Structures are given as structure tokens and as C-alpha cells.
Amino acid sequence: MSDLAAFADLDSLAAAVRSCQRCGLHAGRTHAVPGEGLPTAQVMFVGEGPGFHEDQQGRPFVGQAGLLLDELIEGIDMHREDVFIANVLKCRPPNNRDPLPDEAAACRPYLDQQLALVDPAIVVLLGRHALNAFFPDARISRARGVARRVDGRVFLPVYHPAAALRQLRLREVLTQDFAMIPTLLHDAAAALVEPPRPDTQQLSLFG
Numbered sequence: 408m409s410d411l412a413a414f415a416d417l418d419s420l421a422a423a424v425r426s427c428q429r430c431g432l433h434a435g436r437t438h439a440v441p442g443e444g445l446p447t448a449q450v451m452f453v454g455e456g457p458g459f460h461e462d463q464q465g466r467p468f469v470g471q472a473g474l475l476l477d478e479l480i481e482g483i484d485m486h487r488e489d490v491f492i493a494n495v496l497k498c499r500p501p502n503n504r505d506p507l508p509d510e511a512a513a514c515r516p517y518l519d520q521q522l523a524l525v526d527p528a529i530v531v532l533l534g535r536h537a538l539n540a541f542f543p544d545a546r547i548s549r550a551r552g553v554a555r556r557v558d559g560r561v562f563l564p565v566y567h568p569a570a571a572l573r574q575l576r577l578r579e580v581l582t583q584d585f586a587m588i589p590t591l592l593h594d595a596a597a598a599l600v601e602p603p604r605p606d607t608q609q610l611s612l613f614g
């Protein structure tokens with residue numbers, strides 16, 4: 408549950424992130440990276456946290472991993488402008504180390520409010536830190552490519568694009584997992600029009 412005042416919109420939330428001092432990471436940042444995208448996006452991507460380039464520019468996924476993310480998004484006939492991109496952490500950890508639990512906890516209310524404000528049908532969890540922010544005991548190698556529905560929202564864990572830059576074989580897996588997004592979106596839209604009946608649910612997509 409959030410201990411931050413509720414923000415009326417994404418711009419006020421971003422302004423609060425830029426002046427945030429809720430954890431020690433603020434001391435080392437060049438720019439905070441609140442996240443960006445379409446305020447009414449149906450698909451939200453959640454990454455781990457800003458790296459060097461993101462910290463320099465104050466924007467999410469603008470380095471090499473971002474180029475791959477853009478390519479994957481274009482590969483399913485969508486564009487960066489159609490989606491919302493956020494991170495578990497809004498400030499870069501020193502030397503890109505893993506987020507510490509207290510940093511993730513301090514930053515969490517921002518992510519929760521972004522989810523509430525954008526209200527996407529699909530949340531794509533990029534990598535294990537994003538996965539574990541929502542499903543603490545899950546392992547990315549088993550969870551990837553298995554959509555989970557929670558409170559009417561669909562979560563799709565996939566490998567982090569940076570992992571696919573380091574291990575080329577993961578790129579094909581990531582491409583396959585991204586290919587699920589249009590179907591999930593279609594199913595989410597259909598569910599709004601007509602409540603799902605047990606005999607027509609595509610259970611195979613959901614774990």
C-alpha cells in the first residue's frame with residue numbers, strides 16, 4: 408500500500424520522482440527516470456532501473472537494451488509512442504548493481520501509482536527484478552512466456568532485453584514471447600465486450 412499522496416496525473420508523479428529523496432540512490436543520480444509513454448497505454452513495460460544512458464537523459468530504455476526493446480515493440484506492429492515504459496527503480500544504482508530490497512520498496516509506490524493511472528490491460532515484466540517485484544518467488548527461466556491474470560490485469564514475464572544482448576539465443580525466446588502480446592491484447596479487449604465463458608477462454612495462454 409502506498410505511503411505517498413495519490414498523484415492526480417503522470418506529470419505530477421514524474422515531478423515528484425525528479426525531486427525524490429526516499430532512498431540513497433538520489434545522491435548519485437544525474438537525472439531520475441520516472442518513465443514515459445502514452446498515458447492511456449494498453450501495454451506497460453516494466454524494467455529494472457536506469458543504466459548509464461538513462462541516467463544521463465532522464466528517459467527509460469535509451470541505451471543498447473532500449474534499441475532492442477524498440478525493435479521488439481516494432482516487431483509486433485506497435486511503436487514506443489503506443490506503450491508506457493517504467494522501471495522498478497527510478498534512479499540508477501551505482502555501477503548498475505542490482506536493486507536493493509529497501510530501494511525497490513522505497514520506489515514501489517511510484518510504480519503502483521503509474522499502474523493505477525495508466526491502467527494497462529497488459530504489463531510486460533522485463534527480467535527477474537520486474538518479475539520479482541510482482542511475483543516474489545517466481546524464477547524468470549520458468550515464468551517467462553507464461554501470462555498470469557491478477558485482478559483483471561494480465562502480467563507477461565519475459566527475459567530482460569539486456570540478457571538477450573549478452574546471450575544471443577535468448578533473443579529468439581524474447582521475440583517469441585513478445586509475439587504473445589497482440590493475442591493477449593485482443594483477448595483483453597474481447598473480455599471487456601463479453602464476459603469470458605469457461606468454454607471459450609484461451610486457458611493455454613495463462614499459467
Ligand code: URA
Binds near residue numbers: 458472569
Ligand atoms: N534497463 C532497464 O531495466 N531499464 C532501463 O530504463 C534501461 C535499461
